[in-house]
Amino acid sequence: MIIATNVTKKFGKLTALNDVSTTCNKGQSISLIGPNGSGKTTFIKCLLGMVVPDSGFITFNKQNITRDWKYREQIGYMPQIGRFPDNMTIAQVLDMMKDIRKKSAPQLDEELIENFGLNAMMDKRMRTLSGGTRQKVSAALAFMFDPEVLILDEPTAGLDPLSSEILKDKIRSEKQKGKLILITSHILSDLDDIISEIIYMQDGQLVFHKTWELLKKDTGEEKLSRAIASVMKAK
Amino acid sequence: MLDILRNRIILVYMAFLILLSFSFFNINDNTSKGLLSLMNVVLIIVPLVSIIFSSIYLYNSAEFIELLVSQPIKRTHLWMSLFAGLSLSLGLAFFIGCGIPVLLFAANSTGLMMILMGVMLSVIFVAIAMLATVLTRDKAKGIGLSVLIWLYFTLLFDGIILFLLFQFMDYPLEKAMIGFSALNPVDLSRVLILLKMDISALMGVTSAVFKDVFGTGIGMGFALSILLIWIFLPLWVSVRKFNRKDL
Numbered sequence: 001m002i003i004a005t006n007v008t009k010k011f012g013k014l015t016a017l018n019d020v021s022t023t024c025n026k027g028q029s030i031s032l033i034g035p036n037g038s039g040k041t042t043f044i045k046c047l048l049g050m051v052v053p054d055s056g057f058i059t060f061n062k063q064n065i066t067r068d069w070k071y072r073e074q075i076g077y078m079p080q081i082g083r084f085p086d087n088m089t090i091a092q093v094l095d096m097m098k099d100i101r102k103k104s105a106p107q108l109d110e111e112l113i114e115n116f117g118l119n120a121m122m123d124k125r126m127r128t129l130s131g132g133t134r135q136k137v138s139a140a141l142a143f144m145f146d147p148e149v150l151i152l153d154e155p156t157a158g159l160d161p162l163s164s165e166i167l168k169d170k171i172r173s174e175k176q177k178g179k180l181i182l183i184t185s186h187i188l189s190d191l192d193d194i195i196s197e198i199i200y201m202q203d204g205q206l207v208f209h210k211t212w213e214l215l216k217k218d219t220g221e222e223k224l225s226r227a228i229a230s231v232m233k234a235k
Numbered sequence: 236m237l238d239i240l241r242n243r244i245i246l247v248y249m250a251f252l253i254l255l256s257f258s259f260f261n262i263n264d265n266t267s268k269g270l271l272s273l274m275n276v277v278l279i280i281v282p283l284v285s286i287i288f289s290s291i292y293l294y295n296s297a298e299f300i301e302l303l304v305s306q307p308i309k310r311t312h313l314w315m316s317l318f319a320g321l322s323l324s325l326g327l328a329f330f331i332g333c334g335i336p337v338l339l340f341a342a343n344s345t346g347l348m349m350i351l352m353g354v355m356l357s358v359i360f361v362a363i364a365m366l367a368t369v370l371t372r373d374k375a376k377g378i379g380l381s382v383l384i385w386l387y388f389t390l391l392f393d394g395i396i397l398f399l400l401f402q403f404m405d406y407p408l409e410k411a412m413i414g415f416s417a418l419n420p421v422d423l424s425r426v427l428i429l430l431k432m433d434i435s436a437l438m439g440v441t442s443a444v445f446k447d448v449f450g451t452g453i454g455m456g457f458a459l460s461i462l463l464i465w466i467f468l469p470l471w472v473s474v475r476k477f478n479r480k481d482l
Binding site: 011045048049050051052069070071072073075077079081082083084085086087097100101 | 242295296298299301302303304305306307308309310479481482
């Protein structure tokens with residue numbers, strides 16, 4: 001579904017992505033793991049067209065994404081820190097997004113809005129919301145248009161334990177529907193039971209992309225945090 | 236866009252303009268004098284508020300703009316919507332704040348010209364602010380750049396012109412002056428408004444040349460198209476830069 005080929009991106013002297021190539025297919029739930037500054041967010045931004053690679057290219061369903069914007073209709077993105085205009089209410093932000101996506105009620109997936117209790121807060125301005133509540137709005141927006149691909153950057157960071165479980169349940173149910181899910185997270189314990197593959201990055205390079213089963217066998221660990229710890233130790 | 240209109244600063248700006256306009260018209264017994272005083276203040280304040288408000292708004296919305304770029308919309312469309320929202324709010328604030336008092340007290344051709352110039356300057360400086368913002372990533376540097384640009388157009392430019400005038404005092408500079416005035420939208424606006432007033436006759440040879448060039452219908456059209464270029468050129472460059480920007 002998404003194929004990255006020899007993607008390289010430099011910011012001044014810093015090489016954020018160094019010849020990264022990988023393939024992500026439907027039905028996979030991939031966690032993007034790596035130390036800080038390894039290029040995870042840059043890679044995601046390249047997939048979303050927010051950053052244009054210096055060389056190499058990315059295709060979505062066999063079409064090059066350079067200068068294309070329509071392919072994003074099939075992607076739901078949840079950024080690491082969701083910031084919205086202070087004076088807008090939750091309802092206005094959701095309406096604005098529905099306007100942009102040109103989709104309305106019957107085709108929307110509003111399950112997260114209900115489960116997070118956002119319906120009771122529709123008239124509150126963004127300025128008055130806590131960071132965690134804003135994260136819930138970001139999460140709801142990512143899932144709301146029932147996209148084929150979900151890209152979640154640190155989705156559970158800032159969420160309380162209950163909301164974290166609600167979100168993980170949602171990710172699991174989307175995975176059952178055969179969607180492609182890409183998650184970056186440092187909270188590896190959260191990822192244990194919702195991922196099927198791991199991409200490990202370091203210093204801008206893609207070190208490996210393998211299934212969770214294979215990684216378990218290679219490291220002899222059953223928990224993701226221990227598996228990754230042993231990978232990092234070996235480097 | 237609605238979130239801008241509801242913004243308290245726009246409302247305060249509008250209230251301030253209303254207060255200013257009413258006081259100028261009430262203090263001066265002659266509406267022309269009131270208009271003249273108002274014009275001088277407007278030509279300094281409108282560019283300032285437009286450029287600073289737009290810069291601050293764009294920097295504050297930077298993360299939201301990033302989120303919107305990840306949605307299925309064209310970057311150009313997004314950038315133009317921001318431009319439309321800012322221009323409409325600032326233009327409307329000026330039109331209500333200054334335009335209505337002017338229409339009440341001095342609805343002559345000078346007054347109308349001043350309203351038109353005020354709205355155009357609002358939009359011009361929104362476009363300039365968008366260009367400055369897209370070029371500078373750092374918020375502090377960007378807003379500082381906006382202040383410098385305002386300073387240049389309202390103070391420095393005229394200082395440079397006066398300096399040149401003194402240096403080349405012995406040469407006939409009238410034609411050159413027309414060229415120079417096209418380089419500064421604030422000066423161009425001032426010239427267009429003053430030409431509608433009778434006092435321009437007092438300004439001597441230079442004003443006679445200005446009246447010849449800009450006083451006619453063709454000249455007015457020429458001046459207005461220069462002002463439109465002042466809107467579209469910065470806007471076009473900023474759209475191109477935004478389309479290529481790494482977010």
